[in-house]
Amino acid sequence: MKLAMTLAGSGAAEIVDAQIAFHLHAGVDVVVAEGRRDPDVTEVLEAYRREGHLHLLEAPADALPLPDRVTDMARLAAAKLGADWVINASDAEFWWPRGGTLAEVLAAVPRRYGIVRAMPRYFVPVAADGSSLAERSTVRRSTAALVTSRGGRASECLGVVHIGDPDVVVGSGGAPAGSSLVALRAWYPIEVLRLPCGDSGEALDSASVSRGLADGTLVVDVRLRDALRKLRLPDLQRPSSFALPSEAAAALVFPRPSVVDDAAYAEEVTLVAEVDGADMQRRLDEAERRLAALEAGFGARARWKLGRLLGAR
Amino acid sequence: MKLVMTILVRDEADIIDAQLAFHLNAGVDFVLATDNGSVDGTVDILEAYARDGYLHLLREPGGDYRQLEWVTRMARLAATDFGADWVINSDADEFWWPRGGSLRDVLAAVPERFGIVPAFNRDFLPRPFDGGFFAERMTARLSPHAPVNDPAGPYRPRPKVVHRADRHVFVARGAHALVNSAFEPLRTWHPIEALHFPIRSPEQSDHKAMLQWQGFVGTARGYGTGYHAKAYQARSEGWSGEYYRSLSVDDETLARGVADGILTIDTRLRDALRALRLTPSETPDDLEGGSPAGHLRRFALPGSADARLDFTARSVADEAGVAADAAVLSEAASVRRLRQLDALEARLGPSSAPGLATMLRGLARRRRVVG
Numbered sequence: 001m002k003l004a005m006t007l008a009g010s011g012a013a014e015i016v017d018a019q020i021a022f023h024l025h026a027g028v029d030v031v032v033a034e035g036r037r038d039p040d041v042t043e044v045l046e047a048y049r050r051e052g053h054l055h056l057l058e059a060p061a062d063a064l065p066l067p068d069r070v071t072d073m074a075r076l077a078a079a080k081l082g083a084d085w086v087i088n089a090s091d092a093e094f095w096w097p098r099g100g101t102l103a104e105v106l107a108a109v110p111r112r113y114g115i116v117r118a119m120p121r122y123f124v125p126v127a128a129d130g131s132s133l134a135e136r137s138t139v140r141r142s143t144a145a146l147v148t149s150r151g152g153r154a155s156e157c158l159g160v161v162h163i164g165d166p167d168v169v170v171g172s173g174g175a176p177a178g179s180s181l182v183a184l185r186a187w188y189p190i191e192v193l194r195l196p197c198g199d200s201g202e203a204l205d206s207a208s209v210s211r212g213l214a215d216g217t218l219v220v221d222v223r224l225r226d227a228l229r230k231l232r233l234p235d236l237q238r239p240s241s242f243a244l245p246s247e248a249a250a251a252l253v254f255p256r257p258s259v260v261d262d263a264a265y266a267e268e269v270t271l272v273a274e275v276d277g278a279d280m281q282r283r284l285d286e287a288e289r290r291l292a293a294l295e296a297g298f299g300a301r302a303r304w305k306l307g308r309l310l311g312a313r
Numbered sequence: 314m315k316l317v318m319t320i321l322v323r324d325e326a327d328i329i330d331a332q333l334a335f336h337l338n339a340g341v342d343f344v345l346a347t348d349n350g351s352v353d354g355t356v357d358i359l360e361a362y363a364r365d366g367y368l369h370l371l372r373e374p375g376g377d378y379r380q381l382e383w384v385t386r387m388a389r390l391a392a393t394d395f396g397a398d399w400v401i402n403s404d405a406d407e408f409w410w411p412r413g414g415s416l417r418d419v420l421a422a423v424p425e426r427f428g429i430v431p432a433f434n435r436d437f438l439p440r441p442f443d444g445g446f447f448a449e450r451m452t453a454r455l456s457p458h459a460p461v462n463d464p465a466g467p468y469r470p471r472p473k474v475v476h477r478a479d480r481h482v483f484v485a486r487g488a489h490a491l492v493n494s495a496f497e498p499l500r501t502w503h504p505i506e507a508l509h510f511p512i513r514s515p516e517q518s519d520h521k522a523m524l525q526w527q528g529f530v531g532t533a534r535g536y537g538t539g540y541h542a543k544a545y546q547a548r549s550e551g552w553s554g555e556y557y558r559s560l561s562v563d564d565e566t567l568a569r570g571v572a573d574g575i576l577t578i579d580t581r582l583r584d585a586l587r588a589l590r591l592t593p594s595e596t597p598d599d600l601e602g603g604s605p606a607g608h609l610r611r612f613a614l615p616g617s618a619d620a621r622l623d624f625t626a627r628s629v630a631d632e633a634g635v636a637a638d639a640a641v642l643s644e645a646a647s648v649r650r651l652r653q654l655d656a657l658e659a660r661l662g663p664s665s666a667p668g669l670a671t672m673l674r675g676l677a678r679r680r681r682v683v684g
Contacts (some may be wrong), residue, residue: 099559108465108546110539112656182659186648187462256559259438260570262466263457270459275647283654290661 003103004083004164006073007033008066011091011197013040013239018134020048021231021242022094022224023087025252027101030081032073035059040239047239055081067177071170078164085116087161088174092133092195094224095159096121098188098265099256105189106161114181118159119188119268122146124218125196125203135229137195138222139209143268145217154272159192185274193224227252314421317397317478318409319345319387321380323524325405326354327517328447328510331586333362334612335408336401338589338622340416343395344368345387349378349528361610369395378528384484392478401475402488408508408582409475410435412635413626419504420475428479428496431472432505433638435579439512439561447513448583453567454508456577456638460645465539467560470645473507474498503635508582515557522548588621589613 005028007019020031031054036042048054055076060069070088077083085106087095095118097105109116123137147154160175162168171177204212212218230252231242257265294300318341322329333344346359346368362368373383384402391397399420401409409432411419423430437451455461460470471489476482476496483492512518522544547556562570570576589612613621 108539108543110464110542113464180659180662182652182655184464185462185651185655186460187464189463189465256555258566259455259468259560259562260566260573260575262461262463262468263455263459263570263575264573266457266459266461269462270644275644275651277647280647280651280654283658287654287657287661294661 001084001103001107002029002082002164003027003085003087003106004030004032004077004081005087005089005095006070006077007031007089007091008070008073009091009197010036010038011041012133013038013044014132014241015134015195016041016091017044017240017242018132018228019089019091019094020044020054021240021244022227022252023089023102024048024053024245025227025231025243026095026097026254027103027105028087029103030055030077030083032057032077032081034069034073043239051244053244067170067172070174071168074162074164074168074170075166078168079166083164085161086164086168087159088170092197093159094134094193094195095161096191096193096223097254098191100254102190109184109189112182113184114163114165114179115176115183116161116190117183117185117188118161118190118192119143119272120146120154120157120159121191121193121221122157123193123195123221124209124212125201126209127203127205132228133195135225138220138225139204139213139218140193140221142217142219143271145212147271147273155274158188158272159190161190186269188269188272193221195224314398314417315342315396316340316399316401316417316420317343317345317391317395318401318403319347319384319391320403320405321347321349321383321387322351322355322359322405323349324351324353324355324520326351326358327513329355329405330358330610331448331612332403332405332408333358333368334589334610334614335582335585335622336403336416337367337615338585338613339409339411339624340418341401342417343397345371345391345395347371347373347383347387349383350374350376358609365614367614376527380528381484381486384488385482388476388478388482388484389480392480392482397478399475400478400482402473402484403507404488406510406513407473408510410506410508410581411624412504412506414624415622416505418624422504423499426497427499428477429491429494429498430475430505431498431500431503432475432507433503433635433642434471434473435506435508436468437508437510437579437582438576439514439518439557440567441561441563442514446586447510448586451510451513452578452580452583453562453570453576454579455575456634457575457641458637460641460648462645462648463539465543467511467540467544469540470642471649472642475505503639508579510582512557512560515554518544518557518560519548519553522553585622586612 005023023031031048033045033054034057036045036059045054045056049056057073074086074088077086089095095102099105106116121140123140126136126139129136146157150157160173162176162181168179169177209218213220233241233243318336344362344367348356348359348370359368359370363370388400388402391400403409409416413419420430435454437454440450440453443450455468461468473488474490476491482494485492525541526545544556547553562576567576571578591611591613
């Protein structure tokens with residue numbers, strides 16, 4: 001099974017480096033990325049390309065919308081690189097598998113599903129203290145708070161992984177648009193940890209963080225910080241600050257959640273509320289209407305008449 | 314009223330004796346069993362019950378796991394040849410626990426217009442294996458506040474069904490439903506719980522993963538559920554021990570789960586089997602030492618002693634808990650319907666054809682990327 005990740009964004013070299021290193025250790029086989037204007041980022045991307053972990057495209061034209069650029073990369077991942085699954089990620093996203101590597105988690109998804117959703121985890125901005133963004137991002141919003149802030153529409157924030165498809169059209173949010181792929185609903189075997197980038201709002205002071213932790217709107221989550229600490233190598237004589245997958249001493253471990261962990265996680269999944277009875281009824285009605293249209297079509301009518309004719313004989 | 318249980322087994326010697334004895338004492342009148350090539354002593358146990366007149370044994374030694382056909386055949390035979398009024402289609406790892414009376418009592422109370430009674434599945438979790446009897450070790454069961462809808466997980470809430478006898482019945486996979494049945498299901502009352510012990514020891518779990526995968530690969534569908542695939546993957550990739558540990562609960566996890574209300578200590582089956590277990594003085598002479606694995610009957614048959622099981626109704630708090638569990642079951646059913654709807658829409662294709670401009674743009678992009 002081959003897993004590719006497309007990478008787009010405008011992050012600083014430090015976060016792009018961490019992002020690529022993390023995913024290569026988490027089970028991504030190859031990264032497809034666009035060239036960047038920032039020479040430091042370009043240097044990092046080139047370094048991974050030289051090591052054979054990254055396929056680098058030319059920087060896109062300014063006018064090309066993001067979904068079109070991601071579509072190009074996702075198609076290339078499938079058509080040229082033979083990707084079975086594709087993650088469309090941005091610089092500040094870290095896709096965290098719940099037990100096993102990303103590849104192992106996706107391999108366990110029943111084959112009838114072509115899209116897997118990821119539970120969003122939004123880390124809150126805190127004041128810069130000289131450490132890296134990932135190092136200081138250790139507090140995130142709780143799922144309940146996320147649902148409240150999105151007015152009950154948290155499912156719109158879900159991350160999306162899809163099977164490799166050379167004809168895929170990626171829409172906004174990284175999800176295939178107008179696709180017949182079936183999404184695995186109401187269970188998210190991957191969490192997508194989203195670090196605060198430029199438009200994430202004002203940094204929270206320590207009093208606000210304490211208050212949020214006390215009332216349950218914020219939770220402490222040090223998984224990413226600890227993973228990157230494990231991968232970081234001191235005094236590297238290369239643009240990247242992190243170990244490569246071949247440097248096995250730094251292998252990441254994603255423990256399989258216990259039954260109790262999964263049951264607790266199920267409560268969070270339910271909060272995202274993908275199951276909407278009214279919407280299901282609307283979709284059922286629409287499916288019935290389309291089925292009726294198919295049944296009334298020329299081919300169906302011809303088959304029916306032929307059947308009657310043969311039956312009459 | 315006659316209640317017949319059907320059961321399809323393969324290599325279940327660690328549990329089948331307890332399973333049969335429990336149900337015969339809980340209100341089942343007769344058992345129809347199909348053995349699918351057991352090699353671990355299961356057949357010896359089945360034959361012991363057959364000799365005592367409680368069981369009829371069918372044999373299907375082939376490697377083609379025709380579960381639907383075999384279970385449906387037994388369910389129909391129950392109606393046509395064994396005079397059943399109600400039928401339970403059970404697995405060897407399920408113990409159907411009636412709430413408030415014997416199985417016969419609660420089914421007799423079902424109004425005539427209803428022909429299907431869904432039963433709660435209660436998943437009991439494995440504990441670190443110490444070689445002891447499963448029911449003595451496995452007294453923690455999952456009681457999640459929300460359905461765990463992981464398609465590769467073994468603990469998805471899903472009811473099993475008991476049904477009135479019908480010579481034309483067609484039992485769906487896993488006996489979770491009947492296909493095209495005219496019987497109306499009684500959805501709002503749950504008088505029976507199916508206490509479920511699917512994973513009992515590392516060795517049993519590993520062996521079951523292999524058997525189930527081999528069985529499903531041979532079916533028309535060609536593969537099992539996500540759970541079967543994952544269990545087999547763990548086995549074939551050499552991490553079945555880690556897989557077993559992820560499904561079992563150690564002391565720390567147990568304490569946390571009980572504190573959070575996600576796990577419940579439930580000793581009903583343990584206590585019932587203790588009550589049924591024969592003392593050395595009760596063990597019939599002809600049953601001693603006859604089995605290669607020492608697995609022959611170790612539990613009392615009905616009528617061999619005073620009624621030993623007690624199914625009296627429990628507390629109001631327990632009833633409230635059942636109502637909450639019913640809500641979780643209902644949520645899980647909604648998710649299944651949603652996934653079915655997704656699949657149906659995918660088969661119907663996109664709801665509108667793309668415009669000419671979109672198609673041309675897509676073609677141009679494809680040339681740029683692939684060309």
